[in-house]
Amino acid sequence: MKKWVNVLTAGILVTSLWASPILAADSSHHVAKKGSSTESQPYVDMANHWATDNVAKWSNRGVVSGVANARFEPNRPITRSEWAALLNRAFQIQPGQSASFTDVDKDDWFAPTVTDAVYAGYMKGFEDGSFRPTQVLSREEAAVTINQLLQIPSSDSNKTFKDSTSLHNWSQKAVNAVVAAGIIEGYQNGTFQPQKPLTRAEAVTILDRAVNHSGAWYGESGTYGPSNGLAKQSGNVVINTTGVTLQNMEIAGDLIIGKAVGNGDVFLKNVKVHGQTYVYGGGEHSVHLNNSVLVSIIVNKVDGTVRLVAEGATSISEVKIKTGAALDVSQGASVDRVTLTNELPAKSNVSLTGYFHTVNVEAFAINVNIPNGQIDKLNVADNATGTTIDTAQESSILSLVLNAAAKVIGLGSVDKAVVNAENVSFQTKPKSMTNGDKVSSDVKVTVGDSTNTLGSQGTTSSGGGEGSSSNPNESGKSKNEDKKDNTPQTPENNSGDFKISVPKKVVAVGEAVYFTSSRDGVAYFSNHIIDIESMTSLELGVESGEVQKIEVQANKTVSFSTYAINNYEYPRNFEFNLTVYDKNNNYDSEDITVLDENQAIVENPIFTQYTASENELDQFSFDYNRLITVNEGKATNNIVQWSISDGPFLPFTEKDGEVEVKDNLIIISPKSLEDRVIYKFQIVADAVVTRNGEANKEYHTGGNRKTVRITMIKPNGGAFKVKKGEDITFSLSDVSKVYLLNSFVWGSNSDYDDLVAENWGKKIEVEDDEVNKPVTISTGDLPSGKYKLDVWYGRNFDLEIIE
Incomplete structure (x- = not known):
């Protein structure tokens, strides 16, 4: 089916017999309906008419209306412009480029309706330059327009009518396709009557069938989709009223959140959309996206701002914003790319909260507000002159490229700024600032109240104390690395009140991991197989690209991206560590689980x-x-x-x-x-x-016993220090292997045995008759240092061998 939503939208209010639509709801997955109305027949002339049900349904949904004296006049012909108005609203046709016709004046009610239908490609004018908007529509014309709109494939079995020879050549394939699809039918006498004018009753019936053929329409508040499992919806889905919850659904086509949603709320829960998602309605309270997967969202609400809130394991590849919007992904959802398109009107406001991988600004003179969160890459295009980026103290931009004159205001941090244009200003100085290849090396940038001249090596100041010829953070890092290379360090696990706080420790791939450190320092995000107690190992991981690293300020919420993580090796590759080192090399760490929600659930957890x-x-x-x-x-x-x-x-x-x-x-x-x-x-x-x-x-599982407890006998007390060469005495609550190894050693049973065989540790096995009795293990000739007495399937004790 043709992606008719590519030209979707705003229903056009016209002064004719057709009212503004509230589209029909497909009740096939309807779980709980709220406030549904009785489909009573409001027209006195529809009693016992064959189209009574369809007219009542679409009238009660606000799609069609009658004429004077509570009449519908079902047998009156519909004109070409009235038919275009009906389809534009029902199929959410987006206003497009204007078209000129000799018989359509710009002040006619149908002028925008006609041009939109032509732009959408399902209707066109005549060779003499006219559109003939008031001419009645024939049945074969209706078939052609529906076929063009829905792009119905040709049928192998074409129905033959008694009057098939009277079909025009230009309508034959279309008539065959829509008849085979069950959208338009012939008469009981076996004829199709292609040149017969289409009546109002026939128009509503054809609309009903076309809607059902193209997908599902939800026009009444309620919950749609199964409580468990996953319903698969072919075609497109339209939500065109407020208070709709769509759940546990996979949509093969596009999803449209229609204009009739107004300023209300729509909820998507565990919904996967393979096509585009178009947002034409929704208020400042929001379109809620929970645990959903969407390829591309296009925001185009003409009147007012729409707020999108994505949370849970929601993953969005791209959001294209064409009108003012607020996008909130602060609850852990992931958005790969946001584009603020050049269709955004000047002075539009866009708010971005949470973690975003890439943001591209293409619009002229708009305001971008970043109240909280992190943007990895923010690019201002060369045609986006006049952009204002407002950063709150709780926000950060890792890489900012300014190809047009722009202002960066607020107290948010910018790690690296590349200036590629004149007339750029910053309220807060970036940590690193360089000129790009589109400007001269002496381009001037305003930082605070000072004017700075950029050179090829960074920022140099022409006045005041704001500028510096080097990045102090980078030079400090270099010194620390030199020190680590030459002087082995033994970090301490935590110290005093040092603590990192991670509100959400289990995330899906693509979600950001937010955290707050109680101290200034350096944070690392690493796979659990990397030794977090060694800064050297972590830094080597940073160099190889296996470990992420950022500097953190005390009590400021920041985040790491999981966007590029590929969980190719279950179970090890979904376990990660978030570690923060303070300036005195004390550290705190939290375990993080990153799950790939695209994988099938394992049989063996x-x-x-x-x-x-x-x-x-x-x-x-x-x-x-x-x-x-x-x-x-x-x-x-x-x-x-x-x-x-x-x-x-x-x-x-x-x-x-x-x-x-x-x-x-x-x-x-x-x-x-x-x-x-x-x-x-x-x-x-x-x-x-x-x-x-x-x-x-x-x-x-196989057999498991209660955890083996160990009771220390010698040494005793809280220090657990033993002189080199002396024995360690303890008892176990069950049979087990016991290893004496360096504190920083972790591995499998065979790894431990290999270390013992190479004289890097000791091992004994406590047999059945030794349970709850004193046993000993010798320190032998092990060098002094920190060790652990590790009971396999049990507790372990930290101790120290001293000289």
């Missing part, structure tokens, strides 16, 4: 047994590679079963403990576990579902 301390109960979890929720009809305590010793799997009930489904985890917290008893856990099939309706497979 990771089973994790959490090491418990002496006074805490053990916990277990099944870690999936997708965000999950409890399936409809399931309760958390009936999705898990367990087996004790060699017994059968039984439901894990509330008396046994708690089960919680959180993010990508199923967390099991038993109320009690016996020592030295084998437990198995099983997740029942279809217990949980992903956002697109995928359910889990049945999965169970």
Whole structure:
């Protein structure tokens, strides 16, 4: 089908018999309807008419109206301009370039209607330069216009009418296509009557069928789409009233949020749109996008500002803004590219909140407000003269390229600015500022109250103290790297009140990871396999592109992008670390999980047994590679079963403990576990579902025991220091392997065994008859330093071997 929405929009109010439309709702996935109206017949002359139902339906939806004295006059012919007005509104045809016809005056009510229909390509004028707007429309003309609008494929089986020979050559293929599609029918006597004028009743009926053929229309407030699973909608979808929630739906074509939404709200929940998404309506309260995937959004609300709020795992490849808009992705959603098009009127206001990968400004003299969040790359095109970029203190721009005269105001930070035009000014000095190749090396830039001259090496000042010939942050970094290369450092994990706060630790690929550090410092975002306790390792990761790095200020919220992360290796590649080092090399770190929501849910999740301390109960979890929720009809305590010793799997009930489904985890917290008893856990099939309706497979673990506790005997006390060569004495609550290794060593069982074989550690195995009895492990000839006594499947103790 032709992408008729490429020329979509604003219904044109005309002074004729057709009223402004509120489009029909396809009830095939309607879950809960609010405020629906009874489709009563308001016209006295429609009683017992064959088109009664369609006329009543479209009239109650505000699409058509009657004439004087409560009459509809169903058998009166419709004119060419009236037909164009009807289709323009029903199919949201966007105003386009004007067309000139000898019989259409610019003051005629139908002038914009005619030109829009011609621009859309489904109608055209005659060879003599006329459009004949008041001429009645024939049935074959109606077939041609519908075929042009919907681009219906040719049919292999063409129906033959008794009067088929009376069809004009230019209408034969179109008539065959729309008849095969069931949009226009012949008469009971076997004729089509192609030259017969189309009546008002026939026009409404054809409209109804054309709408149903092209997709789904939602014109009544309510929730549409299944509660669980995923409904697939072929064709396009139109939402043309406020208070509509679209959920769990995959749309093959385009999605249009119509003008009739007005200043109301629309909600998309777990909706995937393969085509374009057009926003022509919605108010300052918003179009809400939750856990949805959209390729491209085009914002074009002619009257007023529309606010789009994207949250959760929502992913948007591109947003094109043609009218004033506010875009808020501060709740973790991801937008790859935003384009402020040259169609934006001068002095338009656009607000961008949250994380954006790339923002391109093409419009002349607009205001771009960044109240909070981060933009990786902001490019001002050479035709965007007069742009004002207003940055709040809580916002940051990593790379800003100014190809036109622009003002950057506010207290937000700009890491790197490239100036490619005259008459550029900054209220707050960027950390780095250089001239581009489109301007001379002595281009002048205003920073605060001072005028600065840029050179090839950076900013030099012609007055005042604002300028500097180098970037102090970069030179400081160089010194620190030199120091790290020559002097080994042993960072301390945290110190005093040093803390980083991460409100959302589980995100989808493309979402930003927001965080706040209580101290100034340097933040790293790295895969968990990189040693976060070594700044040298982290810096090498930065150089290789495997680790992200930014400088942070105390108590300022910043973010890392996950846009470029490819989760190609389950399970390891979805586990990350966010680490901040302060100026004294103290650090704090948080685990971050980044999930690829495009992957299928795994059959075999990771089973994790959490090491418990002496006074805490053990916990277990099944870690999936997708965000999950409890399936409809399931309760958390009936999705898990367990087996004790060699017994059968039984439901894990509330008396046994708690089960919680959180993010990508199923967390099991038993109320009690016996020592030295084998437990198995099983997740029942279809217990949980992903956002697109995928359910889990049945999965169970092998044997697991309660966490092995270790009780230190010698050394004792809080210091846990032992002299080199002396023995360490302890007891275990169960059989296990015990390793004495350097504190910074982590790995598999075989990795540990290899280190022991190479004399980098020690190992003993506590047998059944040694449980709860003193056992020893010798420090032997291990060098002094920090070590851990690591109990496999149990706790570990940090200690130090001293001389």
